[in-house]
Amino acid sequence: xxxxxxxxxxxxxxxxxxxxxxxxxxxxxxxxxxxxxxxxxxxxxxxxxxxxxxxxxxxxxxxxxxxxxxxxxxxxxxxxxxxxxxxxxxxxxxxxxxxxxxxxxxxxxxxxxxxxxxxxxxxxxxxxxxxxxxxxxxxxxxxxxxxxxxxxxxxxxxxxxxxxxxxxxxxxxxxxxxxxxxxxxxxxxxxxxxxxxxxxxxxxxxxxxxxxxxxxxxxxxxxxxxxxxxxxxxxxxxxxxxxxxxxxxxxxxxxxxxxxxxxxxxxxxxxxxxxxxxxxxxxxxxxxxxxxxxxxxxxxxxxxxxxxxxxxxxxxxxxxxxxxxxxxxxxxxxxxxxxxxxxxxxxxxxxxxxxxxxxxxxxxxxxxxxxxxxxxxxxxxxxxxxxxxxxxxxxxxxxxxxxxxxxxxxxxxxxxxxxxxxxxxxxxxxxxxxxxxxxxxxxxxxxxxxxxxxxxxxxxxxxxx
Amino acid sequence: xxxxxxxxxxxxxxxxxxxxxxxxxxxxxxxxxxxxxxxxxxxxxxxxxxxxxxxxxxxxxxxxxxxxxxxxxxxxxxxxxxxxxxxxxxxxxxxxxxxxxxxxxxxxxxxxxxxxxxxxxxxxxxxxxxxxxxxxxxxxxxxxxxxxxxxxxxxxxxxxxxxxxxxxxxxxxxxxxxxxxxxxxxxxxxxxxxxx
Ligand code: SF4
Numbered sequence: 001x002x003x004x005x006x007x008x009x010x011x012x013x014x015x016x017x018x019x020x021x022x023x024x025x026x027x028x029x030x031x032x033x034x035x036x037x038x039x040x041x042x043x044x045x046x047x048x049x050x051x052x053x054x055x056x057x058x059x060x061x062x063x064x065x066x067x068x069x070x071x072x073x074x075x076x077x078x079x080x081x082x083x084x085x086x087x088x089x090x091x092x093x094x095x096x097x098x099x100x101x102x103x104x105x106x107x108x109x110x111x112x113x114x115x116x117x118x119x120x121x122x123x124x125x126x127x128x129x130x131x132x133x134x135x136x137x138x139x140x141x142x143x144x145x146x147x148x149x150x151x152x153x154x155x156x157x158x159x160x161x162x163x164x165x166x167x168x169x170x171x172x173x174x175x176x177x178x179x180x181x182x183x184x185x186x187x188x189x190x191x192x193x194x195x196x197x198x199x200x201x202x203x204x205x206x207x208x209x210x211x212x213x214x215x216x217x218x219x220x221x222x223x224x225x226x227x228x229x230x231x232x233x234x235x236x237x238x239x240x241x242x243x244x245x246x247x248x249x250x251x252x253x254x255x256x257x258x259x260x261x262x263x264x265x266x267x268x269x270x271x272x273x274x275x276x277x278x279x280x281x282x283x284x285x286x287x288x289x290x291x292x293x294x295x296x297x298x299x300x301x302x303x304x305x306x307x308x309x310x311x312x313x314x315x316x317x318x319x320x321x322x323x324x325x326x327x328x329x330x331x332x333x334x335x336x337x338x339x340x341x342x343x344x345x346x347x348x349x350x351x352x353x354x355x356x357x358x359x360x361x362x363x364x365x366x367x368x369x370x371x372x373x374x375x376x377x378x379x380x381x382x383x384x385x386x387x388x389x390x391x392x393x394x395x396x397x398x399x400x401x402x403x404x405x406x407x408x409x410x411x412x413x414x415x416x417x418x419x420x421x422x423x424x425x426x427x428x429x430x431x432x433x434x435x436x437x438x439x440x441x442x443x444x445x446x447x448x449x450x451x452x453x454x455x456x457x458x459x460x461x462x463x464x465x
Numbered sequence: 466x467x468x469x470x471x472x473x474x475x476x477x478x479x480x481x482x483x484x485x486x487x488x489x490x491x492x493x494x495x496x497x498x499x500x501x502x503x504x505x506x507x508x509x510x511x512x513x514x515x516x517x518x519x520x521x522x523x524x525x526x527x528x529x530x531x532x533x534x535x536x537x538x539x540x541x542x543x544x545x546x547x548x549x550x551x552x553x554x555x556x557x558x559x560x561x562x563x564x565x566x567x568x569x570x571x572x573x574x575x576x577x578x579x580x581x582x583x584x585x586x587x588x589x590x591x592x593x594x595x596x597x598x599x600x601x602x603x604x605x606x607x608x609x610x611x612x613x614x615x616x617x618x619x620x621x622x623x624x625x626x627x628x629x630x631x632x633x634x635x636x637x638x639x640x641x642x643x644x645x646x647x648x649x650x651x652x653x654x655x656x657x658x659x660x661x
Contacts, residue, residue, distance in 0.1 A: 015655035016648055020629045024648060026655055038498035078496035085498050129546040145548035145574035155645040157652055193483060194540040197569055229569055293483050312538055315482040408492040429487040431510045
C-alpha cells in the first residue's frame, strides 16, 4: 500500500524505535522564543549538558516585545527580563538569535519560511502550538512543551507516538471576498475545536493548490485550533520557488537535488487515511466567530445557532454570555471598536497588501482603533517600500513594529474589558486579547472592512469587483 | 520528576467544557523564567476579580471543595502549547486531572510533569460530578499500576488508558530526557546514515 505525505516524512526521521510503539523522531529545525525556552535552558544547566546540535536551533523574540519603540529598552520589567534572558541563554549555549532590533526579527512562524529555514520534508518543532504553520511547505511541524524543548536541545530528538492521518480536501473555486482564513475557519466550524485531535491533517484539493504560500500558511497555522497536532500540504512548484534563493535555502546543485527530493513528497494514490473530509470551496462565505473557541464560527450571512441539544449547552451559553451575544443573532451590523490585523496567522506581506488594497483612499470609522502589526522586520520593511504603511496611516490605522502583540496580549497591546475586536489572529478564547476582551476572528479583508465601517459588514457587499 | 503510583483524594469539580490553556494560565503570567509559582495564577481570570478580590462562586474559592484531583469537562487543555498550564495545576497541588477528553499537547505536557491526565468515558465523568455534588468530600482512588479509577462511595470503577512507556516513567519518576540521553549513540548513528 502507498504512503501518505505525512508517513513519508515521518518514516525518514525515525532515528530509533522503542518498544511499545514510540518513535525517537529526529528534528531538523528547532525554533525557540523567549517565553517557553528559559526553563529548558535551566534544565540543561542543571544536568550540566550543552545543546547537542546548536546549528539546528534558531531563536527570536516575539511574544513579549513591544510593538513601538523597539530601539529603546523594553519598559515593562518582567518582559525585559525574559527577553534579556533569551539573549543571555543564546550566547551561553551558542544559539543563533534574531533578537529585538535585528533585521530578521519577527514572529517565529513568519521568519522561518521567510528566511528559508523552513524547507519541504523537514521535521520542525517550536515551543508554540502554531508551529503547524510551517506545514504549508510539506513539513511535519508541530508545537511542543518546554520539557520537550529541553529534549530537543539535549538530543535533537523527541519521543513521539505516530499520530493518525486525516485528509481534508477542498475542491472548487472560492467566491470573491473569501480568503484562506475563511476556508480554515469554515473547516474548524464544521469539525469543532477538537475534531482533529490525535491527527495530523493533510490539506488537499484544487482550492488548496490554487492558494499562494502565504495563504497556505494561514490554513496550516490554524490546524491546532481543531485540536490536530499539525497540518501539511504537499510541496509543489509554488513551494519550491518560494524557498529558492532565500537566505538559508540550499544553493545551486544542492538546491536542485533537494527540489528533486521535495517533488517525491505527496500522498500516493492508494495511501490510507484514518479520516477523510470533503468540502466545496463554493460553500464557503466570509467567516466570523461568535463564541470563545475557534470552532464557534459561521458564515457572515448566518445567525448564531441555538445551544446544542446534546452535550453541554451550559458551556455554549457561558461562551455567548461572555461575548454578550445571543442565539439567533446576526453579527452583520455589530458595532466594533477594535480591529487587529496581525499574528502568525495573517501578518505576512500578502495579508497587508490585501488589507491595504481595500483600505486605500478610505478612512476608518471614528469609533474604531485599528492596529496593524507586521509579522516580521522584513515584512515591515517590504510594506514600507511598497507604501502600505502610508496607506494605513492615511486611513487612520496604527502601523506598528513586529511581534505577537494583541494576538495574546502579553505586551501592552490589549483589547479593553468588554470591547469587541475583529481580529485576524487565531484564538478567540476568553481573555486572550486582554481580560474581558471579546474577540471575533475573521480574515484580513473582513477586518479591514470592519475598520472602515465601524461595524461588521459582509465584505462581499462592499468590494468593488 | 516526582513518582506517581496511587492517590486517594477528594476532587474539585469544574463542569466546563473546552477549558483552554489561556484560562488555566493567562498569557500575561507567562513572564516568569522558572517553573515555580504559577499555581497562584491558576485560572486567574475565573478565580479573581480584576481588582484581585477572589470571585465568589468560582470553585477554587469555595472551601467545601478540595483535594488533589481536578475533574473537568471534555477537551480540557486545548489551545496553546504552554507547559505553564501543567506547571500551574501541579504547583497549585493537583496531581490528577480527570476529563472525558484531553487536548494532545496538554496531555503530553502533563505527563512530563507528574500530572496524570486521566480520561474516562463521558457517562462516567457525569457520575463523578454527581458523586461530588451529593458529597463534596467524597473520595476517589487513582491506581496507576492497575490503571483503575474508583469512586469509593459507590465502588464504581473504570479503567483508563496510558501509554506503557509513559506509565513506567510516572511510576518511577523518570523523564524523557534521561531516556533520550541514553540513546545518544543511536541518534548519532542515525545522523550519519542520512545522506542529507
Ligand atoms: S502571533 Fe499569536 S499565535 Fe502566533 S506565535 Fe505569536 S502568540 Fe502565538
